[in-house]
Amino acid sequence: MATSDQTAMGTSDKTPATEIGHTPEKAPWPLWEVFVRSSRGLSHVHAGSLHAPDAEMAVRNARDLYTRRNEGVSLWVVPASSIVASDPDAKGEFFESPKGKDYRHATYYKKSEGVKHL
């Protein structure tokens, strides 16, 4: 089962084309995640997802779906199944910055307050 939005919701090793009862022509099209670069100098940002039979059609569909109003100068499409996400259940443990490491931030250093260009 394909899920979009960069987050795997449980993976299935069945590819759409091999699901029971589907000939390749009738199988659901795979899911693609779409990233749009809104202008030169900026990163591609996730815009959404769509279904398409192959990469070429995915790029064309992404153009029609996500850039009808000059929203982008470049598009990426990525098969949703290729995205590896961090474990959603890890939550806090995975991301929480260990306490007592304030010294990684400039604001930790108070003695230099008021000194120019620092």
Next chain:
Amino acid sequence: MATKTQSPRDAQLQPVPSAEDEAGQAYFDKIIAEDSRIEPADWMPAGYRKTLTRQISQHAHSEIIGMQPEANFITRAPSLKRKAILMAKVQDEAGHGLYLYSAAETLGTPRDELFDQLLSGKAKYSSIFNYPALTWADMGAIGWLVDGAAIVNQVPLCRASYGPYGRAMVRVCKEESFHQRQGFEILLELASGTPAQKQMAQDAVNRFYAPALMMFGPNDDESPNSQQSMRWNIKRFSNDELRQRFVGMIQEQVRVLGLTLPDDEIRFNEETGKWEYGELDWNEFYEVLKGRGPCNAQRMERRREAHENGAWVREAAAAYAAKKAQKAQVA
């Protein structure tokens, strides 16, 4: 994801919630209490998933069915400019449907299953699209009143607690204001035209006013699911709150148009600070919802026809993709 109504016996057979479910529920409650967002990979109550799947897919179906009344007028648009505008609008509705299907899919129901639910008549869509568009002025009334009501409904949905739904709605809302303005402009031009044109505009407003108000759904005391949706931060305002807000917004606008609304009971209540309006015909609403509106059969037939006639295109695209992939492997 389908959970049937449980008989007391079934309820007894329900397993005790696992430690995992309890932790999931606690985390979910915390996120909702913080007014933060739930994302697809998070644990969520089965009811939350079911409610959202139904709401988002119905919303998607409405966008797709909603293409029909206006698409019917593309060949009859009065100028090349209006034709181009109408085509852009209908294309937007298709886009909105696709954003929403993507969002619904993140809850676990595959796209083709969502399509089947619409085509089989199992899923509903907004009752407004079962009313016919009879004249060119209806394109104006649909844009002004129907898209206008949709905006009032959709703006708070941008803050819905389910992340993908909120993000889809942000995209939809950005595009929707063009829809409303173009409709308003159509009506304004007709209203400042010949008496016959003005009458055509008035007639369209008369027919779409009440159905547009009913788009917000039944009155609050008839809408039991709303309470739960509001506790889950999916819905932010009640049906009646949104409806009276919309009635207030269109008062000034209808004056600019030089037209009137077909309701003598509209007044601003100084005490409550709210707009009041005449009782709507809820029997009609439920009849249309049950499939007995003026255009239900036609809309569904047209949708099925479009789906079936498009089958060869989908199959050809898939076959071409498979062939190309094979060639690439050989090379």
